[in-house]
Amino acid sequence: MTKSIFLALDFPNWKEARDFLDYNDLHGVPVKVGMELYYREGPQVIEYLKQKDHKIFLDLKLYDIPSTVMKAMQVISSLEVDMVNIHALGGSEMIQCAKEGLVRGNSSSRSKLIAVTVLTSMDQYVLNNEIGIPENVVDTTVKLSKTAKDNGADGVVCSVHEAVNIKDECGDHFITVTPGIRLIDSNINDQKRVATPSFAKKNGSDYLVIGRSITNSKHPRKAYEQAVKEWEDLL
Numbered sequence: 758m759t760k761s762i763f764l765a766l767d768f769p770n771w772k773e774a775r776d777f778l779d780y781n782d783l784h785g786v787p788v789k790v791g792m793e794l795y796y797r798e799g800p801q802v803i804e805y806l807k808q809k810d811h812k813i814f815l816d817l818k819l820y821d822i823p824s825t826v827m828k829a830m831q832v833i834s835s836l837e838v839d840m841v842n843i844h845a846l847g848g849s850e851m852i853q854c855a856k857e858g859l860v861r862g863n864s865s866s867r868s869k870l871i872a873v874t875v876l877t878s879m880d881q882y883v884l885n886n887e888i889g890i891p892e893n894v895v896d897t898t899v900k901l902s903k904t905a906k907d908n909g910a911d912g913v914v915c916s917v918h919e920a921v922n923i924k925d926e927c928g929d930h931f932i933t934v935t936p937g938i939r940l941i942d943s944n945i946n947d948q949k950r951v952a953t954p955s956f957a958k959k960n961g962s963d964y965l966v967i968g969r970s971i972t973n974s975k976h977p978r979k980a981y982e983q984a985v986k987e988w989e990d991l992l
């Protein structure tokens with residue numbers, strides 16, 4: 758799959774998501790389906806989006822004991838999405854089981870397994886004082902990325918600010934997916950580690966995830982085009 762921007766479809770139901778895509782003429786753009794939409798609509802939302810030729814990142818961030826994650830991934834693999842994610846914090850055995858589940862569910866699975874490192878809504882203070890991880894954010898994301906890679910993940914979710922370090926340690930083929938993207942003048946909301954699309958491109962991101970900078974914009978189509986332009990100017 759070519760490097761691209763996933764539009765986060767953080768909507769409460771398929772009708773709202775579909776109306777947004779239709780009204781703003783965003784047919785066929787790569788999309789991310791997260792917990793809110795998936796928990797409401799279930800697997801049929803994936804089928805609807807496939808029928809409309811969207812590439813799909815299914816963002817359910819699995820994080821549980823290894824056998825549970827394996828069985829869940831077995832089910833998810835039948836959806837044949839382009840990317841699916843887990844939390845790297847689940848550790849090596851859970852990551853291996855996620856991969857194993859994808860293969861058991863569908864031996865020719867083409868879904869990329871992506872591990873979330875440190876959520877972009879967290880900063881150094883939270884990591885050190887609330888979670889109890891003493892290292893800084895960059896070292897933590899790099900360590901989690903190495904664990905993810907060594908145990909079968911195809912890439913990670915991280916912020917733009919760690920992507921170069923992760924590429925240095927894990928190699929250029931190891932995928933970096935970066936949310937926390939803001940167009941200039943957008944509200945950062947609950948995100949802490951943010952960056953613009955052009956900064957992301959220069960700093961080791963393979964895929965961007967953008968939600969509210971586009972969905973809350975007065976002109977979502979224009980906002981999407983601006984993001985793509987910033988991104989593609991640098992390709």
Ligand SMILES: O=C(O)c1cc(=O)[nH]c(=O)n1[C@@H]1O[C@H](COP(=O)(O)O)[C@@H](O)[C@H]1O
Pocket residue numbers: 765767789791816818842873875876877878914915936937938946948966967968969970
């Ligand atoms: O896995 C993700 O997609 C994810 C990981 C992360 O660390 N941070 C993060 O924001 N996300 C998702 O990326 C999207 C970002 O949305 P906006 O902040 O509105 O652009 C949301 O759907 C989040 O669930």
